[in-house]
Amino acid sequence: MSNENWLIYPTVDLFVYDLADGIGQNEDKISQNRELFLQKIYGDNISALQREQLKQAETETSDYIELLKNPNTAEFEPPLDGYAYPIKLGDTYAIQFDFSGNRELEEDKLLAPKEIDCLESLKQQVISRVNSPATIGQSWFISGQLTADDQDALTTAKNCYTKLNLFPNAVWDRDLQTEGQFLGANFYELWQPPGDKGNISQNHHVLICLFPYNSGQSILVLSKAFEEFYTHLIILFAYRNKVIWAYTQSRQLKVRLKDSSGKIQQFVNQLLAQVNSPTVDLKELQKNLVDFLTISSAYASNISGLEQQENTIKTNLINYQIRLKTISQKMGTDAKDFKFMGKFSIFVKDKYVWQVESDNRSLSGGLRLLENAIQTIEGIIEIERAKSDRTLNVTLGAVGVGIATSGVYASVYAGQIKSAQNLDVNTVFWSSIGWGFVAGALGAIVLIAIGKKWR
DSSP: OOOOGGGEEEEEEEEEESSSOOOOOHHHHHHHHHHHHHHHHHTTTOOHHHHHHHHHHSSSOOSEEESSSSSSSSSOOOOOEEEEEEEETTTTEEEEEEEEEEOOOOHHHHEEEETTTHHHHHHHHHHHHHHSSSSEEEEEEEEESSTTHHHHTTHHHHHHHHTTOTTTTTOOOHHHEEEEETTTEEEEEEEOOOOOTGGGGGOOEEEEEOOOOOOOOOOHHHHHGHHHHHHHHHHHHHHHHHHHHHHHHHHHHHHOOOOHHHHHHHHHHHHHHHHTTTSSHHHHHHHHEEEEEHHHHHHHHHHHHHHHHHHHHHHHHHHHHHHHHHHHHHSSTTTTTTTTHHHHHIIIIIIIIIIHHHHHHHHHHHHHHHHHHOOOOOOHHHHHHHHHHHHHHHHHHHHHHHHHHHHHHHHHHHHHHHTTOOOOOHHHHHHHHHHHHHHHHHHHHHHHHHHHHHH
């Protein structure tokens, strides 16, 4: 077997990111988020003390909070050589799982070459601890030392990728995004981005780091310089995964907005048919107004959400670029040392940012169409109400004239009752009604004529 299938101290790290407190989430939802994250640290055996300690740790006013104190890691149970390191970055939970197999007390056994077939079992052990899937995303980091000076790093990395079996239908040449050297180690970044259906579980990402053999120099010495690197890496991957998560959220919003756009167009077509009909059904218009207001509220909320995701993508992309510079400046010998990881920034600018900006521009038009339709319906309803008010006023006016005339006629005859003993009361009553009706009819004609004149 070639030495390209062997590594010294192969180690698997998984960085998992979960939403801690999203926009609009209440205390119950935030507590649920905390509980799910605690399960990643302790499994199902969570004590009340551990819940309270995590809750208290979150109250710190810092963008980088270590959620465990003294020690700041949760060690895997013996004989496993691994730990979980949980932190909180702003509104995001992050946890690093580090695992390299069984603990070896003797350095010779610890640093003895191992077949890279072991990477599969290391990966499965880590996955078993994650419990619920990451809500924002996750990234893998695979590291190890070459076993000889003449061992080919590229071939070894390809073999690691195949044995890990992390990606569905993995193809090295397609999935390789970038490669470079940093602090003497060879890096290979591979990624399968999620599709445009908004499924974050389709996001697969791994960074493979292979230390040189250096004539047998201990990997423990080589990796010592990487202790600070892990701190930068957990932050860098957080920004990266937040960008991808925000884009998948925007794809879900786009689907809902496009579906609403179709309904809006249907409503508008129905409205045009109603407006052009000989008679207008006021009740139907009022029902349409309620429907338009309902869909308008949901549509505006989704447009606002799309804008928020656009801002999230842009903000985290900037933070990702700044962190790359920070890593190079603080750890590299050259300011450009870690810049090979900047290919992700180019991809995000060219695809994610451009796409979401374009969606925002095109889909915002539906909101303006809704606003115009609502104003149109409200205007028609006001016109119809005004017509109804005029008809009512004409009727009331005619009745008023009739009643007044009847009253006058009845008063005249009432006066005659005192002087004419033989006056028939029934005649007086029906005569007043009759004259009132005639007067009311004449009044209605006059009021209608006046109304037509002033329309």
